Amino acid sequence: MSVELPVLSGPRLDLPTPEVSAAVETAALLADGSRAGILALLRSGPHCVCEMAAALGQRQNNVSNHLATLREAGLVRATRQGPDSRLVYYERDEAACTAAATIIDELLR
Amino acid sequence: MSVELPVLSGPRLDLPTPEVSAAVETAALLADGSRAGILALLRSGPHCVCEMAAALGQRQNNVSNHLATLREAGLVRATRQGPDSRLVYYERDEAACTAAATIIDELLR
DNA sequence: TGACTGTCTCAACTCTGGCTGATATAACCA
């Protein structure tokens, strides 16, 4: 028995569609300066919203909005701790961030 | 001599703005299903435009457009080789892809 | 040569996503 082996085959129009949705969603989270800036800021430890808004030159509600996006994606956590409990401190979920980096890394190998 | 040490400091409103533009630009390249799919397809070797358009379920001109974006970013190369020189084969620039993965990885540590 | 194929480019349209502005809630302080 033998299998048909294409010789000098032309275009293969039956390639399977690659599954990249997880990488796309992850990349979309990072493809915004505010969100990427938040993740960079949080490398040095927890920060509250107003600190990050000041560092990023963004308004508080925008930063809060981006934090909600990152929170829903699981990349950051909110904790209302410290002497002034009006301040909401955010910290990175390192496991989730590592997982996100892995997803991107697997696309780019 | 002593240095002023903040005790139970409140919000620090003087944090430096993090530099994330390279990571944001890189992530933006991957934050599209067509471009991410192209990079995934090219992991298995060079492919021509029509092959990728078929695999991605996208029109040829769109794929060509996304390839131009990836080409300008340096992630892929075009070569007009093979028996039918109408076909433009694209391949990944592995060094550039690795560099891109590193940039993302450094943001997410 | 003419018909056809594969690729590229570009103007016009669409639509997603971030920003603005306003408001609501909760905690702190006088």
Added chain:
DNA sequence: TGGTTATATCAGCCAGAGTTGAGACAGTCA
């Protein structure tokens, strides 16, 4: 208690990115 601060949420607006449709160009084949 009232005033202020920190955060969250939401409708509306708008710029940017992707898609569509058309056309141009080069290479192939009869």
